[in-house]
Amino acid sequence: MKDAHLLEVDGLSLCLKTGQQERQVVDNLSFTLQANRILGLIGESGCGKSLSCLAVMRLLPKAIRQTGGTIQFDGQSIDALAFSRMRTIRGRSLAMIMQNPMSCFDAVFTVGEHFKETLASHPDKDSRSNEERIHGSLHAVGFNDPQSILGLYPFQMSGGMLQRAMVALALMMNVKLLIADEPTTDLDVIAQAKVLGLLETIRDTHGMAILLVTHDLGVIARLADDVAVMQEGQIIETGIAAEIFETSRHPYTRELINAHLELYDHRLNTIR
Amino acid sequence: MKVIKTILKRKLNWVALPLVVLFLVTATFAPLLAPTDPSAVDLEQKLSPPSHSHLLGTDHLGRDILSRLIWGARTSMGSVFLIINLVMITSLVVGSISGYIGGKVDSLFMRICEIFLTFPTFILAMFLIGVLGTGMINVVLAIALTHWAWYARIIRSLVLSMKNREYILAARVVGTSHWQIFVKHLAPPVLAQLVILATLDIGHMMLHVSGLSFLGLGVQPPMPEWGVMINDARQYIWTQPELIMYPGLMIFLAVLAFNILGDTFRDSLDPDILAEEA
């Protein structure tokens, strides 16, 4: 029996308005995402993957309009939802982490203050104290001394640490869907491995659904259960990750896979 | 040109732009436009109402007010022009050297700037005039000396932020000399920013010029200047208020027009706003 879709995007179309001209940036996009699974959205720069995420979050820039399609989250249609209702969903059930984690934090507030503010914006009936919840989520993402992290300002933390703190925020609120837009592109390989491992853990132990956007097939190979390949605003192929890698016949997908596989040298295996 | 289009888009500029052009034209062609000699004293005609030969009447010495207003535009614009040039040149040199070279030179120049920044314009002007004497040139010097430091600091931080950009490093790697780097890569955006700042400050400096002249520290009679005209007309404020009103109105309109235009100028060239539009 198939799980009910947590996120269902159907026929989404987005248009960019510059001056007098309009340009289609996302065209008839459809994909679904279930709890406990990671959907990898792969495509090159400019294909519209980030905009699609912003559309789901209802955080599109002013110049971009949704011209068609629907977005259903947790059984509820959200693309036409009132702004105030959407605000309660965002942060509580739906969260996003982005490529540049530093820009997601206000530089004049400590990390602890960010956590407290998030909890204050979404009061709920969790019986644990705020402190317990904050410490618990920081611990879950790998910070062994949560108290010391809370007093730090964003500039005192590395990119990898900030990304993990963002995931902790999502964990603390028990979000159902996490959108990760190129979360490791600016991190070095070791920080990347940590963050991707963390995302895998929260999928397995917390049952979170993750929409993982990337331009790197290695990230897909590492984490994604399902894949959707985007090219110029359209999804050209979807499927289970392992099958796509092995059996895809679509020329664009194959081009991406070949460029990716070319990078792997057998000598890597001798350095252990 | 894109700049003119942007300027015309804002309705306020439809009034501001012609005003600015009018003032600039008047200032440039004053000798041709003024009906009579602004210094021609004619005591028999003193304080006379508007007439055929004196369209706005005469002042307390029988001088034609309209001519004095027109020549006054020249004095005001001229001195502001001089001040802006002095300020731009000094601040460009000091700010660029400070920002580009950095280190101890930067510290020294910035301390000097801070010294100048602590003086209020009027205090420094009065000190300078006490030392050098009255006159338009000294007013120009005084105002320039109190304003250059502020610009220099802005230029310095601009140069500082740009000099470690990768395209500057790349220019050094391909063998471009420091001087060439400054001229080809740093100067264009710095100058653009400088011009925007200066345009916004024109109104402010005009007020300083008129203010100091009003206090009797600037232009000396019989040279016409709006601030001086206001001072002259003080004693007649109850009997002939228009004598104060005309020059006052000129100052008000000029400052307003330049401020509005400067605002739009800055908005159309501000890189942050341009980036947002992109």
Add this chain to the structure above:
Amino acid sequence: MTLLSLKGIGKSYQRGSMWDSSNRVDVLKNVNLSIAPGACLGLIGRSGAGKSTLSRIVLGLERPDTGEVDYDGVSLTKMTCEQSRGYRRNCQVVFQNSLGSVNPRFTAGQVIAEPLHNFESMERKQAKQKIDDLLEKVGLHPSDADKYPHQFSGGELQRVCIARAIALNPRLIVLDEAVSSLDMVIQSKIIALLKSLQKTMGIAYLFISHDIRVLMKMADTLAVLHEGTVVETVDLKKSENRSYHPALTELVAAVLPPVPVFGN
């Protein structure tokens, strides 16, 4: 003979004010490296290991606190004017962010012409011809010379930067994360371009990257920079059976898998 060698390079930075010398951070400590003519030395390390500082020192943009940089056997600090000029023209760079490494007000033609202008006195026609040749060499079209940086895609602009770097036929190019910001397909094309240029022009590369997969494709020798020192050097042309420094094995272990490992 080595083209470029670094001996005992050390560099530290001041944190805080100029008059408080107690807060110094050592970025590089006793770094020793050498590059042979026409060879490719790969430099790998984590963020903050000191790679950018090292590249600036190699390029002569910064002076090391200790140690010597020798180009063609002569230390940079002891060069005559003539030798300095020779070093300057023969040591070029391609940075990671192509958009940031060109003046946004310059056309592609002007960007590529800058090194030519500094070192060669060419007539207009000659210079235009040279620029067209360079554009074609990097896979672009002569008509691209009149375009501005924002009119190019990331990959195309990086090609312009490569054209600028090869304009003077340099003997060494420092590639500072030059392909790290590029999408996969474009990245593989640029890597192919760099390899073919190396073959035809005999240029040596100092290839800095945090992605070991790219370095395996390009480099003859691999140097691992860890906390400011070179902890490991691997000759990639030979297959060695030995244990490696943990900094390197950690980097290799963190490499993403080529294909999905566990199906679902």
